[in-house]
Amino acid sequence: MAEALSFDVLVIGSGASGLAAAVSAERAGARVALATKGSIQSCNSAKAQGGIQAALGEDDSPEQHAEDVWRSSHETADRRLVEVLTSEAPSAIAWLEELGVEFTRENGGYRLARCGGATQKRLLQVGDRTGHAITAALRDAAEGGSVTLFPRSPLVELERNENGWHTRCGEHRIDASTVILAAGGRCYAEAERRGELSTNHPGATGEVTRIALDAGAEARDLDALQYHPNGGAWPETMQGYSIPETTRAYGAVLLNADGEEFTDSLGPRDVVSQAIFDEVAKGKGVETEDGRPAVYLDTTRIDPHDAELSLPYMLRRYRAGGIDPLEEKLLTYPVLHYQNGGLVIDEHGETTLEGLYACGEIAGGTHGRNRMMGNSLLECVVFGRRAGRAAAARH
Numbered sequence: 468m469a470e471a472l473s474f475d476v477l478v479i480g481s482g483a484s485g486l487a488a489a490v491s492a493e494r495a496g497a498r499v500a501l502a503t504k505g506s507i508q509s510c511n512s513a514k515a516q517g518g519i520q521a522a523l524g525e526d527d528s529p530e531q532h533a534e535d536v537w538r539s540s541h542e543t544a545d546r547r548l549v550e551v552l553t554s555e556a557p558s559a560i561a562w563l564e565e566l567g568v569e570f571t572r573e574n575g576g577y578r579l580a581r582c583g584g585a586t587q588k589r590l591l592q593v594g595d596r597t598g599h600a601i602t603a604a605l606r607d608a609a610e611g612g613s614v615t616l617f618p619r620s621p622l623v624e625l626e627r628n629e630n631g632w633h634t635r636c637g638e639h640r641i642d643a644s645t646v647i648l649a650a651g652g653r654c655y656a657e658a659e660r661r662g663e664l665s666t667n668h669p670g671a672t673g674e675v676t677r678i679a680l681d682a683g684a685e686a687r688d689l690d691a692l693q694y695h696p697n698g699g700a701w702p703e704t705m706q707g708y709s710i711p712e713t714t715r716a717y718g719a720v721l722l723n724a725d726g727e728e729f730t731d732s733l734g735p736r737d738v739v740s741q742a743i744f745d746e747v748a749k750g751k752g753v754e755t756e757d758g759r760p761a762v763y764l765d766t767t768r769i770d771p772h773d774a775e776l777s778l779p780y781m782l783r784r785y786r787a788g789g790i791d792p793l794e795e796k797l798l799t800y801p802v803l804h805y806q807n808g809g810l811v812i813d814e815h816g817e818t819t820l821e822g823l824y825a826c827g828e829i830a831g832g833t834h835g836r837n838r839m840m841g842n843s844l845l846e847c848v849v850f851g852r853r854a855g856r857a858a859a860a861r862h
C-alpha cells in the first residue's frame with residue numbers, strides 16, 4: 468500500500484458541518500484534507516429546506532433563542548453549547564452571507580418565520596432550499612481554496628499514532644494531527660432497520676459514530692431519534708419527503724379525519740409527532756390509497772404570496788405529483804428524520820479524545836433529546852467553524 472498522506476487537519480464528511488470546518492481550518496492556516504463517503508455533494512444538509520434560526524428580529528435576543536432551545540429539549544440540552552449556538556448565530560449568518568448565501572428578504576429586512584417551539588419569528592430562509600444554498604456556498608469556498616478533497620473515500624479506520632491520528636479512508640491512508648468527524652447521523656439506516664420511511668439520504672448510516680466509540684470517545688442521548696412531524700404520506704412520489712415546517716409557520720394546520728384541529732401545530736417537534744401518532748391510534752386518522760396511516764395538513768390556509776415566496780420547491784414537487792397544496796389538503800405522517808444525540812463535545816467541538824473533534828448531527832448535547840427545527844444547520848455552521856479553528860490551532 469502507498470505511503471500515508473499527511474495533513475494538519477482531516478475532516479470526515481462533506482455536509483454543512485464538514486465544509487464549514489474545512490473552510491475555517493484552512494483559513495486559520497492549516498493544511499486540510501476532507502474525505503467523504505460519496506460525492507462531495509451527497510449529504511443531508513443539501514436537502515434541508517425550512518431554514519436556519521438566528522435571533523435577528525427586533526423583539527428577539529440570543530437569550531430568548533437559548534431559552535426556547537432549552538425548553539424544547541425538555542431541559543436536557545448542554546447549556547454551555549446552547550449559549551454558544553445562540554450567541555454566535557448572528558455572526559454565523561453574516562459569515563454565510565460573505566460566502567454568497569442570499570437569504571430571502573422583504574421590507575428591507577430578513578423574511579423571518581416562527582418555527583415549532585419558538586416564541587419569536589427567527590427562521591431565515593432561502594426560499595425552501597436553504598440547505599442547498601448553504602452547502603453550495605460552502606462547497607465553492609472549499610473548492611476555491613486549498614482544501615484537498617477525497618470523494619468516495621469512506622472512513623473505515625481511525626487510530627491514534629505518535630503525531631495525532633492515522634486513518635484509512637477508502638483507498639487512502641491519511642495521517643493528520645487532528646481529525647474532525649462531521650459524518651452526520653444514522654436515520655437512513657435506522658429507518659431501514661425498522662421498515663419505516665426516512666427523510667435522510669442513503670449515506671446517513673452512522674458507522675463513523677461507531678468507529679469513534681470503538682476508539683474510546685463518549686456519546687450521549689444516542690437513543691433519542693427524532694421524527695419529523697410532517698412526512699409526505701401521499702402521493703407515493705412524496706413518501707419520505709419532509710414537508711417543510713414553514714408550511715405551519717405560514718398558517719397550515721393539522722386536522723383529523725373529522726376536520727378538527729387536535730394539536731398546536733406550532734408545538735415542539737416531539738409533541739406534534741406524538742399528537743399525530745395518538746390521533747391515528749384513536750381511530751381519528753385517515754388512510755392513504757396504499758393503506759398507510761395519515762392525518763391532514765391543511766395547506767390551503769397558506770396565503771399564496773407566502774407560498775410562492777417561501778415554499779416554491781414544495782409547491783412544485785406536489786404539483787408535479789398531481790396535487791396542488793393551495794387547493795387541497797395534504798396527507799402527512801411522522802417520518803424518521805434526525806439523530807438528536809451523538810458524540811460528547813466541548814464548546815470547541817472537541818470530543819472526549821484529545822485532538823478528535825466532532826460537529827453537526829454526529830455530535831450530541833446542543834439539542835438535548837429534542838431538536839428544534841432550524842437549529843441543525845445553525846449548529847453545523849457555528850460548531851463547524853469552531854471545530855475547524857480549534858483543530859487548526861492545535862496542529
Ligand SMILES: Cc1cc2nc3c(=O)[nH]c(=O)nc-3n(C[C@H](O)[C@H](O)[C@H](O)COP(=O)(O)OP(=O)(O)OC[C@H]3O[C@@H](n4cnc5c(N)ncnc54)[C@H](O)[C@@H]3O)c2cc1C
Nearest residue numbers: 480481482484504512517518622650651827828841843844
Ligand atoms: C430532508 C431534510 C430537511 C431538513 N431541513 C432542515 C432545516 O430546514 N433546517 C435545519 O436546521 N435542519 C434541517 N435538516 C437537518 C439538517 O439538514 C441536518 O441535520 C444537517 O444538515 C446535518 O449536517 P451534517 O454536516 O452534520 O451531516 P450531513 O449533511 O448528513 O453530512 C454528512 C456527510 O458525511 C458523509 N459520511 C457519512 N459516513 C461517512 C464515512 N464513513 N466516511 C466519510 N464520510 C461519511 C456523508 O456522505 C455526508 O457527506 C433537514 C434534514 C433533512 C434530511
